[in-house]
Amino acid sequence: MTKEITREILTVAMPKGRIFDEAVALLRRANYPLPPEFEKSRKLIIDSPDAGMRFILAKPMDVPTYVEHGVADVGVAGKDVLLEEKRDVYEVLDLKISPCYMAVAALPTYNPKADIASKIATKYPNLASTYFREQGEQVEIIKLNGSIELAPIVGLADRIVDIVSTGRTLKENGLIELETMMPITSRFVVNPVSYRMKSLQIDEMVERISAVVEGGEGS
Numbered sequence: 001m002t003k004e005i006t007r008e009i010l011t012v013a014m015p016k017g018r019i020f021d022e023a024v025a026l027l028r029r030a031n032y033p034l035p036p037e038f039e040k041s042r043k044l045i046i047d048s049p050d051a052g053m054r055f056i057l058a059k060p061m062d063v064p065t066y067v068e069h070g071v072a073d074v075g076v077a078g079k080d081v082l083l084e085e086k087r088d089v090y091e092v093l094d095l096k097i098s099p100c101y102m103a104v105a106a107l108p109t110y111n112p113k114a115d116i117a118s119k120i121a122t123k124y125p126n127l128a129s130t131y132f133r134e135q136g137e138q139v140e141i142i143k144l145n146g147s148i149e150l151a152p153i154v155g156l157a158d159r160i161v162d163i164v165s166t167g168r169t170l171k172e173n174g175l176i177e178l179e180t181m182m183p184i185t186s187r188f189v190v191n192p193v194s195y196r197m198k199s200l201q202i203d204e205m206v207e208r209i210s211a212v213v214e215g216g217e218g219s
């Protein structure tokens with residue numbers, strides 16, 4: 001009797017939005033045959049039997065949550081999201097896509113006052129509080145969900161912690177960068193249990209993507 005080696009389906013959590021197209025392009029360059037409906041569909045679960053994969057399309061900030069809980073075996077998440085969410089996932093590969101950086105910014109008139117806790121507006125409260133704690137600075141964090149650059153202009157906060165890419169949003173809103181905090185790129189993350197149970201598929205996927213990232217295969 002011949003024993004058939006069956007490969008289990010790998011569930012991949014993909015971030016919708018900015019990172020999505022670049023992540024899809026990377027997978028295609030690694031020769032994963034992704035269906036054309038990927039780009040056009042509003043579906044949140046897309047099966048690719050030829051690739052042996054099921055894709056779930058999540059909000060970028062939620063990708064590590066799906067991977068931590070094991071409903072996705074692997075996923076693609078920004079380093080910003082990983083630092084903010086601190087989920088129990090393995091970060092195994094820097095995909096070097098969607099580059100940007102995290103920065104502290106303020107109006108040019110910002111004047112640090114030693115006796116008052118500075119107000120920091122951000123979409124990244126954990127990342128920001130860790131950063132300022134490490135700097136030995138006491139701050140009050142104000143969590144916002146977007147349009148962060150608005151906060152200093154209307155007097156809600158005196159500084160912001162936010163992502164900078166082209167610098168256009170800071171510039172057009174009259175803000176200046178005070179400190180560069182850390183560079184950000186998207187990472188390939190893996191559920192620790194999946195890493196043991198589906199090591200064959202996951203190792204192969206990491207190798208194939210890594211070859212594209214490092215060597216520019218197919219680019």
Ligand SMILES: Nc1ncnc2c1ncn2[C@@H]1O[C@H](COP(=O)(O)OP(=O)(O)OP(=O)(O)O)[C@@H](O)[C@H]1O
Pocket residue numbers: 016017018019059060061077078079080081098099100146163164165166184185186
């Ligand atoms: N200029 C940028 N602004 C924000 N995120 C960026 C930028 N450039 C790259 N990124 C990456 O893209 C991710 C965010 O993607 P996107 O803006 O689509 O999601 P989002 O923050 O959930 O947006 P929204 O809340 O507007 O839907 C970040 O986690 C970061 O790693």
Ligand SMILES: O=P(O)(O)OC[C@H]1O[C@H](OP(=O)(O)OP(=O)(O)O)[C@H](O)[C@@H]1O
Pocket residue numbers: 145146147148149162163164165166167168169170
């Ligand atoms: O340096 P830039 O190229 O201008 O990019 C940075 C801007 O892009 C992001 O905002 P996004 O467009 O996601 O909108 P949001 O304010 O709703 O988060 C980020 O929060 C900055 O505001």
